[in-house]
Amino acid sequence: FHTYFIGDTLVLVHNALCSNPYGRKGGPAHQNTIRKEEMKLQAAGYDTYTENAVDITNGFKKKRFTDLMGKKGDREIHIQVGKITKSGIPVSRERQAIDDLLKSGKDVIFVPYNG
Numbered sequence: 001f002h003t004y005f006i007g008d009t010l011v012l013v014h015n016a017l018c019s020n021p022y023g024r025k026g027g028p029a030h031q032n033t034i035r036k037e038e039m040k041l042q043a044a045g046y047d048t049y050t051e052n053a054v055d056i057t058n059g060f061k062k063k064r065f066t067d068l069m070g071k072k073g074d075r076e077i078h079i080q081v082g083k084i085t086k087s088g089i090p091v092s093r094e095r096q097a098i099d100d101l102l103k104s105g106k107d108v109i110f111v112p113y114n115g
Contacts, residue, residue, distance in 0.1 A: 033081045033113040034067050041077070046070030052078070059100035066101065077107050084112040
C-alpha cells in the first residue's frame with residue numbers, strides 16, 4: 001500500500017511518488033481506452049471481460065492480467081492497453097506482458113493510449 005500509518009500517534013501519510021495512484025486498472029486515459037476497445041468488441045459480437053487472469057509458464061511473471069478479453073465462441077482476443085515509447089513501441093513492462101501472453105498461446109492486441 002502507498003497509504004499507511006506512521007509513528008506512535010498513527011499519522012496517516014500517502015506516498016506522493018506512487019508510480020500509479022489508480023492501481024492496477026490504470027489512470028483515466030488507460031481506463032477510457034479500455035472502454036473504447038470493449039465497445040468495439042461488443043459491437044462485433046464478443047462477450048467482454050476485464051482484468052482476466054492468465055497463468056504463465058516460464059515467463060517474466062507467473063500470472064498476467066489482461067486489460068480486456070473478448071470471447072466469441074472458441075475465439076479469445078486479449079487486449080493490452082499501455083504506453084508506447086517515443087519510437088512507437090510498447091514500453092518494457094508492456095513488451096514483457098505481451099511476450100508472456102504470446103508464449104501462453106494467447107492472441108494479443110496491444111493498444112497504446114499515449115500515442
